[in-house]
Amino acid sequence: MRPLAIALIAILLATGCSTPRRDKITVACGASERWCAMMVKRFSDSTGVEAEFVRLSSGEALERIKAAKERQEFDVWHGGPADSYVAAKSQGLLAPYKSEKASEIRHGWADPEYAWSGIYAGVLAFCNNTKELAKRGLQPIHSWRELLDERLRGSVSIAHPATSGTAYTALWTQMELNGRDQDKALGYMRSLHPNVLRYNSSGSAAALQAAKEEAAVGVVFSHDCVAAQEQGYPNLQVTFPQEGTGYELGGLAVLAGAHNPDSARKYVDWALSGESQRLGPLVNSYALPTNTTVPAHSKAADPTTVKLVSYDVEVAGRAKQSLVDRFSAEIARPPV
Template sequence: MTKGRRSRRGAALTMALAAVVLAAASGCAREADDVSAAQDGGVVHVACGATEEWCAATTEQFAKTSGVKADFVRLSSGEALARIQAGKDNTEFDVWYGGPADGYAAAGAMGLLEPYASANAKVIPAKYKDASGLWTGVYVGALGFCSNGELLKEKGLSAPKSWADLLDPKLKKDIGIAHPSTSGTAYTALWTQVQLAGGDQDEALTYMRRLHPNVLQYTKSGSAPAQMTARGEVAVGVIFSHDCVATKEEGFPDLEVTFPSEGTGYETGGVALVKGAKNPVSAKKFVDWALTPEAQEIGPRVKAYQFPTNPNAKVSDKVVDLDSLKLVNYDAAAAGAAKPALTKRFDEEVGQAPKS
């Protein structure tokens, strides 16, 4: 046999072996996909931190768009974290959607989330997502004050324009705010005080203790103070501004939104995969879809006026211009890392968390 013929036979044998290896690899990949699909029930269970209406509209539209069944349980940030942690050995949810990202950061530190870098996350600005893919932002909302003008007029006061204004003795038992252990909104307010104090948690808690006599009650939900203000139960609510705008549209035109001059915090509402999800394929489809303009344009249709993180999504004219506000440097990762200890201190040193 000549040298050239042996070379051709060797090359042919190499190609044949390569084809076998490729076929085997493809078979393994298909088998893995089949196994993954078999483990997925074609449904996604969502722990939802947005408003009830937004949660319903979002899961309904996702189901129509994808053909995947979807359901949700509406939970405040603290409740969602507690439920996900309690079910870590037998997961109840596949996805966590909505609510401030510091809660997601805390969950990530506890090993409760599964990193997932969706291809759709590429367009989301870096400041609105976790670098490792633990969570990705779907909206942004700024913290502000929601005031009942009639009640304030009776007290000879105007709408507050600073955190210091909230300490006025005339507002005794006349401020509504949630508890930071249960509400992401309230924790945003607490962490904002930490940032305004240059990172000093003691000073931040001192401010909250000074505010305490003016607080009527600490609610479980962060949006509840908007309704309290609208009904005249309190003169001022400390909430995300979009919740006040939505309540105003429900028939309370006298409500007024203002922002603190010292600086205010903001939330980046997230979406993330829950570790150990029983429907991981459907869960990833939900995350992918939640980052699209279609998904992020749902909010205004149900009076949820947060700023979308996808730059290609249309922005409602009722969404506050973030560039017009003085914002603190809100690091969700740092806020999340500090959350367990800081909320415990708040509960012990300022006000007890509301009971279920």
């Protein structure tokens, strides 16, 4: 055998006959398709790291991440209410990381042990189709009590809390309004059940169902309804429950078992930056930024004018499994 051939064989054996792994990450993304697509593209353009995403509601993401714990399919989890991240942290699914941007995030809007960070905030609202409500002799809905009106039978769009962070925020809002009494909170949801069109897997779907007149009112985060308005649906109106409403703190975390943890941490740094958090309005996303250097958009919900419940994401996260299990057993099974 020629010396050159022998040398080539030796090199191949030493490297395991493999090609270098590409610098690439996969993001489990809990926001809209357009927002997710923009985020991974802008990240790649900014850093040179290739990125792709899979759109999943928070419940679906948590189950996928949990199921793949030993052979994780994602590197980063981005978006979806932080109570799901609290649950994931308790199960050892997150890899703590203190970002270089951590000091720019609003106080209290991140895990104190850096398992996750808040990336945006959204306020739970009613997305009213004024035309459909008028057909039923109703004005835009302004309270949780009004949502139980029998004229709304089969006309309220909401997701299922087993799959949707939006819906779990609605369920936990009832917990806070009822002194964290599970029986009373589930009692309200049971009373609402006859008015529900169907339980969606994704929370933002309710805005589109209201926009397309499939439902008279949707229970969504306000920025999802505003986004639907801007897609050309003039009959939509955002209102907030006068008894008080919950809010989400969208999460961001590096996943334990990430294939490319270094680039996953780069993604977290970039996503927490002011550069990234200014991008939402480009795709009609008007959630509140968590980076203190970025002002809230004029179309974002103003938490100083909306009555908010006290929403402790740590408590909500720890209670999530048992509360969702009861909802699924006593009120409605999760969508398939």
